[in-house]
Amino acid sequence: MHQPIQFVRKIYYLMLAVIGVPVNVLAIVVLSQGKCGLSPCITLYLVAMAAADLLAIITDVILHRINDYYFPLNFLSITPVCSVRYVLLRAAIDCSVWFTVSFTFDRFGAICYQKLKTRYCTKKTAAVVLSTTGTLLCLKNIPIYFRFKPKVIVDNVPLFCSNKRSYFTDPRWIGFRRFEKVLTPLIPFGLILFLNILTVKHIFKVSRIRKGLKCQNKALDHSDPEMGNRRKSVILLFSISGSFILLWLVYILYIFNVSSYLDEYSFYIFENVAYMLRNLSCCTNTFIYVVTQAKFREQLKSSQYSAAQAAITIIAATSLGLLPLMGPGPCLGLTHAQACIYCISLGPLSAAAGWVPPAPRPTSAAGWDLSVPETAADTWATDTPRPTYIVAASPQILCCH
Secondary structure (H helix, E strand, O other), X not given: OOHHHHHHHHHHHHHHHHHHHHHHHHHHHHXXXXXXXXXXXXXXXXXXXXXXXXXXXXXHHHXXXXXXXXXXXXXXXXXXXXXXXXXXXXXXXXXXXXXXXXXXXXXXXXXXXXXXXXXXXXXXXHHHXXXXXXXXXXXXXXXXXXXXXXXEEEOOEEEEEEEOOHHHHOHHHHHHHHHHXXXXXXXXXXXXXXXXXXXXXXXXXXXXXXXXXXHHOOOOOOOOHHHHHHHHHHHHHHHHHHHHHHHHHHHHHHHOOHHHHOOHHHHHHHHXXXXXXXXXXXXXXXXXXXXXXXXXXXXXXXXXXXXXXXXXXXXXXXXXXXXXXXXOOOOOOOOHHHHHHHHHHOHHHHXXXXXXXXXXXXXXXXXXXXXXXXXXOOOOOOOOOOOOEXXXXXXXXXXEO
16 A cells, blocks of 8 residues: 555665765865855854754665665664664754854844854854854763563564653653654754744845945945845755754654544555655755855856866876876886877877876986987896876876986
């Protein structure tokens, strides 16, 4: 009865892992360079959010769902390891959610309160907030380890995780479950929605004031750099917050038991869609940066070009014997004439990649005669220094030293 949704779920989480891991790693690498036109404070929050999303993809999607779907019995199925997986999973999701809340509050303060911006919206404060939040959330999830018991025991080895009966009857566990639901995601959802409403209200108020001032001063230049920067910050804030609200909405309806009015099959579909959309929220921020941040796109293109340039150079040089895989070194048995032939053969590839070979040097400091005709007996004397042809991942393809 549930086979169609199970098949879709397996393919979905596999694709989510294939896409989610590289895009979050890419976001961390590009943002960490600090060349995206964002303040150090914003950059630190975005890097922390990407790292938390990456951990959520690894723990929830890869180690939990994909592992259970495709590798149902392995080392990760041992009960203590399984319990640790759940602790890490919940900690990663909590950090992902609350780092988004921290970023939203930071932008709210920077946009709406200039005094708060100078004191709170700094890189040092962001580091303290993120480290404190992450530590507290990790400590909060430690009790989850003691929630489980072995589902089966095979050859004295406890396997899989099953909730203890006390998890549903003990008042302490019941209180902990309610605390978990309130802490993540009810409070974050409400805070993000509330802070964005206040931010929108403040933006409309400030826009009316600035338009009035511009109408009074006709000589004022129509270009307004402050409003441009503010607009970019607001677009980034609303994009991230809106994505979070939309993708977590179904999950919040699920934990409020809205789906209890559905029949069994509809409830099963609703439950799976809720978790699928929740996990999708860990992959969307990088795409938001690409769409909303022009400098992020520029850095992304630059990184892709540099990586492609280095890869093409190394592959071409290795295939031609100019560069061993373990690093540059002497070209075995190559005379200068042979090296020049190889350089000519690399010409179209170099032009396609935008590289310009350096001008050849007729002689070296040691007085090598590079115009010696190539013959079968053309070898370098043992007491004569031989040139080294090095291929570097730079605009210069061949350098003779």
